Amino acid sequence: MLMSPVEFFRNLPEKVCPECGQQIEEQAESYFMECDHCLSKKGE
Ligand SMILES: [Zn+2]
Secondary structure (H helix, E strand, C coil), X not given: CCCCHHHHHHHCCCXXXXXXXXXXXXXXXXXXXXXXXXXXXXCC
16 A cells, blocks of 8 residues: 555654754754754764
């Protein structure tokens, strides 16, 4: 049984920051797991 594309994307887990639990907006060129806030706290 095939899922419709809509159902497929709906079933994808939301990307959530492991540091603070905030939902992360997908960024095409970002490989970071943390949200912007936690990344800025860590520095470089
Ligand atoms: Zn965070």
